[in-house]
Amino acid sequence: MQITRMDLADKGSPEGIVMAILKAEPNLPIPVPIEELCRRLDIIEIQALTTAGFEGGLLTDRERSNGIILVKNGVSPQRRRFTLGHELGHFLMPSHLPDSEGRFLCSEMDMLLLNPKEGDRRAKMEVEANRFSSLILMPPPALRGEFGRKSVPSLEHMLALSKKFDVSKDAMARTYAEHHPEPIAFVVVRDGKVLRNYRNKIRFPYITALRGKAVPERSLFYRKGLQIGVPSDVDARLPDNWIYVERGRQAPRVSEQVYLQANGFALIMLWYEPADDPDYDEDGERTAKERLKHRQSRFT
Numbered sequence: 518m519q520i521t522r523m524d525l526a527d528k529g530s531p532e533g534i535v536m537a538i539l540k541a542e543p544n545l546p547i548p549v550p551i552e553e554l555c556r557r558l559d560i561i562e563i564q565a566l567t568t569a570g571f572e573g574g575l576l577t578d579r580e581r582s583n584g585i586i587l588v589k590n591g592v593s594p595q596r597r598r599f600t601l602g603h604e605l606g607h608f609l610m611p612s613h614l615p616d617s618e619g620r621f622l623c624s625e626m627d628m629l630l631l632n633p634k635e636g637d638r639r640a641k642m643e644v645e646a647n648r649f650s651s652l653i654l655m656p657p658p659a660l661r662g663e664f665g666r667k668s669v670p671s672l673e674h675m676l677a678l679s680k681k682f683d684v685s686k687d688a689m690a691r692t693y694a695e696h697h698p699e700p701i702a703f704v705v706v707r708d709g710k711v712l713r714n715y716r717n718k719i720r721f722p723y724i725t726a727l728r729g730k731a732v733p734e735r736s737l738f739y740r741k742g743l744q745i746g747v748p749s750d751v752d753a754r755l756p757d758n759w760i761y762v763e764r765g766r767q768a769p770r771v772s773e774q775v776y777l778q779a780n781g782f783a784l785i786m787l788w789y790e791p792a793d794d795p796d797y798d799e800d801g802e803r804t805a806k807e808r809l810k811h812r813q814s815r816f817t
Contacts, residue, residue, distance in 0.1 A: 518542060518550075518557045525558075525609060531649035534609050539656060547659050548683035551601045554653070559583045560605065565590045572628055573600035575607050575621040584608045595685040602650030603628060610649070613642045629713070631691075655682050655692045670699045672748040672776045672786050690784060691715040699788065704759075706732055706783040721789055722760045733758040737773040738785060749775040751788070759787055767792040 524541040528534045538554070539545060552563065559582070566574050566587035574587035586604040588597055600623075607613045607621050615621055623643065630647060633640035659682075668674050670693075679689035690703040694715040702716035702724060710731055714724050732738045735758050743749055756762050756771040772788040 518553055520554075520557050522558055522609075529611055531606060531610070531645050531652055534606075534649065535652040535656070538653065539658065545656065547656075547681060548598075549654055549656070551598050551605070551654065555586060555601060555605050558605065558609065560586055560608065562586075563588060563601070568622060570624060571622045572596070572625050573604050573623045575604040575615070576619060577608060577615060578619050579614065581608060581611075593685065595679075595683060595688070598654060598683060599628065599650050599685065599688055602654050603646045605653075606646035606649030607642065610642075610645060613646070651688065651692055654684050655689065657696065660692065660696050664696065664698055670697050670701045670786070670788060671751065672774050672784065675703075675786070676748070676776070686778075686784065694721070700791075701789065702787045704732075704785040704787065706738065706785060708781040709738075721787075724759050724787075725761055726759055732785070736785065737775050738783060740775070743775055743777050745777045745779060747777075749773075751786075756789075760789070 520538060520541040525534055525537045528537045555563065561583045562585045564585060564587050566589045572589050575584055577584040586601060588600050603623060604621065627643040628647060630640055630643045633644045663678060675689055675693045676686065678693065679686050682689065687705065694701055694703050695717050700717065700720040702714055702721045704714045704726065705712040711726050711728055713728060716724065726733055735755055737749060737752055737754060751772050751774045753770060753772045756768050759771055762768050769792045770790040774786040776784045
């Protein structure tokens with residue numbers, strides 16, 4: 518790597534900094550060597566974080582001459598990589614000011630923040646650090662290359678990409694939903710209740726299954742015979758399981774795929790197709806499985 522912080526001069530947003538990094542390192546390998554990148558950008562040491570209740574931290578001064586990143590012991594390699602990216606983001610963004618002791622301390626909840634409340638400056642910094650980590654570990658040009666192969670959206674594809682980019686399933690699901698050309702979403706489930714969801718807010722409608730509520734009873738999640746670690750088939754379900762369907766209007770189509778995980782966790786992929794899709798009328802006489810096979814055939 519040849520990049521230095523001089524290559525990032527006058528860049529203040531997550532997107533701007535990542536674009537500058539990719540310009541300086543056009544052949545950045547996948548998975549991104551995040552520790553080497555940290556060292557090139559004046560992170561002089563990575564230490565174990567011993568402060569209880571936090572995932573990561575950054576020690577620096579207001580001039581950002583250099584920094585030390587702290588990472589909680591015992592986390593998975595993928596969570597460690599995301600934490601490194603998160604703290605590097607704090608270090609590189611000039612508007613992110615440490616506390617009076619010259620440090621940032623970031624909790625597990627900070628690492629999940631996507632939308633800060635208006636006026637909450639600290640939450641805004643955490644959201645920007647998360648966005649930087651996602652962008653640098655899963656660079657959009659590399660993702661477009663994966664999606665450009667006309668791959669049908671599926672949990673199998675998302676899981677394969679999480680391994681290829683060496684990120685957690687949760688991090689890849691969030692990015693996959695945001696950037697895949699098809700309108701899809703992921704619902705994270707724990708012990709049968711909705712924990713959170715990831716969707717592209719422009720292309721996928723509001724999900725009505727609220728946090729803390731049970732997974733809708735007609736969901737594929739309840740199908741007998743599902744195995745932990747094995748994605749289910751993709752199957753069409755009633756759209757009002759997950760989204761608001763206006764009375765008197767032709768309903769859109771929503772398909773589901775379920776991936777059960779250990780410790781009561783699960784991922785549900787939702788694939789949305791609006792009612793005004795050009796293929797909708799010709800699909801009218803097909804069964805649900807025939808319509809699904811037709812949709813998938815567009816990617817082959």
